[in-house]
Each structure stands twice: as C-alpha cells, then as structure tokens.
Amino acid sequence: MKIILEKELFDIKTYITNGGYNAIKKALTMTPQSVIDEVKKSNLRGRGGAGFPTGLKWSFIPKDKSQKYVVCNSDESEPGTFKDREIIHKNPHSIIEGMIIAGYAIGATKGYIYIRGEFVREARIIEKTIYEAKESGYLGKNILNSGFDFDITVVRGAGAYICGEETALLESIEGKQGKPRIKPPFPATKGLFSSPTVINNVETLAAVPYIMIMGGEKYSRIGKEKSSGTKLFSVSGPVNKPGVYEIELGLSFKDFLENYLMGMKDGVKLKAVIVGGSSVPVITADEAMKVNLDYESLSQAGTMLGSGGMIIIGDNQCMVEALYILARFYHHESCGQCTPCREGTGWIYKLLSEILSGKCKEKDIDLLYEIAENMMGRTICPLADALSMPVMSFVKKFRNEFDKHIEGSCEICQR
C-alpha cells in the first residue's frame, strides 16, 4: 500500500487506471455503519498530530438526519511538516475519495477543504481535482446512481498557523477570526455552523480509500498493533536525502536514518531529532537511536509522533538559536486569546533573544523553563503546549549550550 506512488497520480485518468475510485464504489454498496466499522478495524489513527482513532471519531457523529459536515484539514503549517503538500501534488484524488467515503459514513452531504493560504498552487490543484471528480460523476448529486449526494468547497486560509487547530479552522471557515473554541462541545456534536462535523487531516483521508479496498483487518496488520498502517515523514536537516518518505509504522529510527535518508551529511554528527513537527519535545541522538517510529515507542521516549515533520539537527547547529527560531514562530502565531499563551510566548521569545545575545544570568534559564511549565496545559488549545514542550525539552537536554551562551562562549554561533 502506498499513498504516494513513484508515479504522479495528478489527473483523474491515471488515478482511475491505478484503481482509483474503486473504494467509493465498494463503500456505496455497504451500509454507512459498516464503513465506519471497517475504518475502526483498521486502527487508523489521525495523521494530523494528535493521533486520535479515526473510526472512533466518525462514530461520535449523531446518527440522525441533521446537517453534517466533513472537513479536510489541509492547513499544514507547522515548521518541518510538508507531507500533505506532497499528497496534494502527487495524489489529490485520494483526498477527494476519502472525503466522499467519510461523508457517506457519517451522513454528510457537504465537505470543506480548508487549505493553507500559502498553498497557492496546491489550491489550484485541489480545485482542478474537484472539477474532474464532478465531471466524472464522483461528486455532486446522486453519486454513481446510489442516491448519495456530496459536494466539496475549497476554503483558503489567510496565513494563520492557528487555523490548523480544528476549532479555529471551523471559525475561519465561518468567516470569523481563527480562534480556537472552548471544548466541549466537541466538533462531533457542535462543529461547523453548529452542526456535527468530522475534521480529518489530508493524510488520514487519503488513507481511507486504501483501507476500503484492502479491508480494515488487513490494513491493521501493516505496521504495529496500536500504530497500524503507513505514515509519511517529511524530513529536513543535514541528511543526505531529505524529503518525504512513506514508511510502515514501527520502523526503527536508526534504520530510517541509515537506509532511507542515507545517513548524515559528511562531517556532520547527529545531535538531536525533533521527530513529529516543531511542537514535540526534542530527543537527543542517543535517545533517537533507540526509538522506533510509532506512537507507542515515541511516547515512551518522552516525545510524540505528531505530524511526522522530522527535523534532524546536526552538531553544527546551536540549540539556543534553534529554540529561538521556534519561539519566534510561536510568538508570532499565538492567537492571543488565553493569557498564558499570549503573554508566555512573548516572554519566552524576548528572554531567548536576550539569552542568545548573552545578556542574561544563569537563573534566567531556570526562569525560561518555569515560564514554559506555567503555560503547559493551561490554555484552550495546545498552541501554548506546542512551545512549552520544545522549551522544556531543549533546556533539560541541552542545558550546557544555554550555559555557554550565558558565559558568552558558544563556539557554534560564535556569540
């Protein structure tokens, strides 16, 4: 099974000749409940970052006849993550097909694709894909004479990272400022336009057609028991072959680094890895060599699989500077609703720029850690956690580099 084939499945003809849109044909012969059951059996977990079981998410939608929505989250904007873009480029029809199946399963007739504002080309691709699917009768009224209607609208974001958070995304589609909502109510009961809504990541939806063809049972045997299927990793950093890779979950990092990424660049030693996008805790090279790339192994190592945006950090990179860059991002992207996040991200950013330029004392590093600790788990959405986790792990694991900045003796960035 491969979501991204070597060949590009850009247009509908190639997609169909490669078995595309067979999954929806199969799904339409089943009852919606059995489609959900099939996805449940596959143990597919959300690929956006939180890893929530997809089938379970779908089953929360009330079974009445009210208006429901399927929303595809294509607001991929976490530093280090660029896997969804690859799916949109290479296999856009699988997203559409996944959405139709999701719509059929939960009884929705309307879908939205919320696409990152900077994805201009990608938005055009999606528009074209939807047009093709409509022309071929896979979208619109009475799909394949089954009596099931489904339509998709593309909504483009305006550049806010926070709109990737599902409730902020819904606010944004509704035309409001992208600010996360308090939960509960969860989107499954009160989502888009106050209707029950399923929100899935691009990669999750793209996996659904393959599950339908293959059967949930068989899909669940790929990878590990609790981390089934394949996962895209978008790798950046000083490795010989950075890029997007689709691997079976459970592969060891060591194997991945040596046989897929072809090792580190000459003269650079591995220092640290941010495994699942910039918001997860960093792990050291030693820790990385012991982990497998699946949900369980990574959480045991104190980090998360996240979105699969893997950032490899070599020994030629100053960790303080790396954290400073992350903090600048999260400070810029905090929506400003919750006090700890609004003030905390700004404080951390300011403090880090002082530490970076050597204007601080040692106790400021402890303060930095404490600020991060005070932000953790105290806000409506996880954006505060997304900065505090890197800060805490960077300080804990690379304290010596922070100390060097206090002394003014960092030999990497010469500051």
Place this chain on the structure above:
Amino acid sequence: MPKINVDGKDLIANDGESILNVCERNGIYIPRYCYHPSLSVAGNCRMCLVEIEKMPKLQTACSTIASEGMVVKTDSEKVRKARKDVLEFLLINHPLDCSICDQVGECFLQDYYFTYGLRKSRFKLENKNQKQKRREVGKYLVLDNERCILCTRCVRFSNEVTKTDELFVNSRGDRAFIDISPEKGVTNKYSLNIADICPVGAFTSKDFRFKQRVYMLQTTKSICTLCATGCKINIWHNNNTIYRITPEPNIYTNTWMCDDGRMNYKIVNSSERLTHSMINGTEYNKRQTVKQVFNKLSKAMDDKLRIAVVLSNYLSIEDNISLIYLAKNVLKTPYIFSIESNQQKIEDGILINSDKSPNSNGIKLLVKKYGIKDISEYAEYDIVIGFYEDIKNLRISLVKTILFSYKKSSYPCLIALKTYFETDGSFINWQGYLRKTAKVVNSPENTFDLHHFLMEVSHLFAVYPDFNFKGIIKDLKYKEEGQ
C-alpha cells in the same frame, strides 16, 4: 440535578450549570476576568482554573458544566499556583502605574494580585509591549490598550447586548488590542456599561475619570427616573456631590443602564437648574412663594374661577396624592385630570422605554382609586396647576398656570422643586414594581419637596391633612419583587 463536591462540601448543581455558578451560589468565590454573568462564556483569561478529580489538566470553572460525582478543588496547591502564574502573565506587559490609573479601588488586577498573586515580578526585561493609549471611544469612553488584559468582555457586550458589533480584537498574540470598527464608531446608547464591566483600567468613563477615587465615594441605591423602565441604580456620591451613576444589576428589570440615565444627575448642579421659585420674573424664597401662591389661589376661589389640577406622570406618588388632596379638600374643584402616558414598550429591545415618564403606572392606579378623568375631555380653564413637562401635552388654551419645575423655563409662575436626587419618592415602573428614589444630596435652599409645599399651602387655607402616604400607597395594587 447533579451532586458535586467542592472543597469537601457536597453541593447540588442545577442541570447545565457551570462549576463557577454552583460555587458562587454557595458562597465559594472563584476569581475571574473574562466571565460575566450576563455575557457568553469566553474561557480565555484562565483565572478561574480549578482542579477536578480524574481530569489531568486544570479546567476553567466558567465553562465546565457540573456533572454527577465531580470532585472539585478550588483552593488546592495546584490551583493557587495556576492563579499566581496567570496573574504574573497578565502583569508582565501591564503598565504598573496604578497611582495614576483611574481604576484603582475597583481594579480586579490589583485586587487579585493582593489576594492570589503577591509575587515579585520576574520580568526583568526592558522592552514591555507598548500599545495605544488614551484613545477616545465614542462620546463617553476612553480606551487605554496598554492596560487591557484582553478578556473581551467589551467585545462580547457590543456583540451580544447592544448587537452593534463596534468593538473587536485586532491583531493577535501579545500584539492584540481592542479596536473600533471604523465605519461604526461606538455610538450605542449603552456605551458606559463597557467601563463598568471592564475589570481593569482599559475602558474608563470620560465623565468620571480622575474626579474621585472610588473608595472615597459612598453608594446609595435608587432608581433611574428617565423613562418608565425604572432601572435600579447605584448613586456614587461624596461631600454632597454626585460623581457617577451605575446600574444595580437585578433579575427583575435591569443588568445594564443607558448612558442618558447615567448623565441624568447633571441636572442637580446644571446652569438650567431652577434654584428659586420665579413668579412673573421675580425670584422668591420659600416662605414668600407659599404666600404668593396662596394669595393667587384664594383670589381665584373668591372670583369663582375654574381651577384645574393636573396630575403628573413625572412626579412621585406622594406628590400626586398631595395634588389630589389639594384639589379635593382645599380648592374644592371638580377639575382633576391625569395625562395619558405614551405607549409603554422597550423600544430598543434592551432597556429604553418609549414612555419617558417614570410614574405612569402609579398614576394609573391613582386614577382608578380616585376616579380621575383624562384631560382631553375638557377644554377651557382659568388656572392650571401642574408639572412643567406636561404643559406641552395639554391640548387646552391656557390662561394662567402655576407650574412645578426644577428646570428654568419661560412660564410665568414656576415653583422650584427638588430633583429626584434630593428627595425620596415612590414610583411604579412599567412592570408594576413599586420603587423608591433616595435622597443622596442636599437641595438648594429655596427648592421644595412638592408635597411639603402643597401641605403648607393647605395650612394657609386652614386645612390640615389627616392622611399618611404609607397607608394610601399600601392600598394600591402594585407588584412586589419576588412575587
């Protein structure tokens, strides 16, 4: 009705009630900034975080609905630390210039800092965020964005209460600030409520700021007399001067009040104020006035002139009873009239009533009790006694008038009255509730309580009233709060 346990106490919650509300009803105070009982829940300030067993993270008490068996801790180590931390975050970019801030005394940032914070600032950096200061917002407000803690109460007020959507949060992160929709401006008639609900010194009242520290002021409960709604109010005063009026939120009539109602106190010391009775261009003191009016009336009675007494929807029940007494027992005239009030309706869907007189319903009850006619039935009188505001509504030709007023005007015979802030009086609002104004300041020397004035005139006629107001008012069919 879920049962929950808060700090070891078993409490019963109403269905769908938040933890904050359950606690509040049972005397457990949870600090809050963004929560306001009359606005939607925003959950953004994170001040009301409490610990709930079986939940790994602290939860906001304002948004968490109480459910069966919840065990809540509002004063654990974890909760106290969270509050301290939130306060620290709020204060890092807040200008710590309390001594020149007008909110002192009613600032929740200050109050909570003393109750829950008390931590020396660890923010040692020079570069605090700077934002817009002293921005004029509408006719009555000044906005200082640097003091703002972005609780969004004001934004929700303009979205939910006035539904005018004038305010919004512009920008994001720690650059966020309260901004005004450029094409709208803050023109709603309730804008000063925003200064009330603002927990810090961001929104202040242009009229009140820097006049007095709030802790120097006394408050007296009273009612607003600007329309038939009869909002309950608090009058803030010191040294015989009124400084501001704020609503006294209640479940019967009002949570808010309108800007005009708040400015109503200005009549007390305004240049339009009638401080002496004026008869044919001459100022008279109290004793002289009574004498003059007595002479006028006794002459009219000797000449068998037709004297009409007009009850007023603007005057208290006591004053109107005295007018009826004067007409029936002193002047012995059959011409006692009432003026029909405007239709009573909340015209803007919030508080402002289309009937601008405070006591129409009181008059209706008196009319019933004493069988008084509407003035439109009659045409021609020699002397009309009444309240100056009503004169324009009288569809009769006027020969001579004796009018009561607290404002200067061009009528020939004006008796100077005390304002609603200088005397006690009973009014019945549009819902039928009996409410009283309170005397909060002393009146100018030569102004009258109307019923005292009428009694003094009666005395000169050697008529000595033998009734008490309480007894008469008690017999009227008004509603009492709680019924």
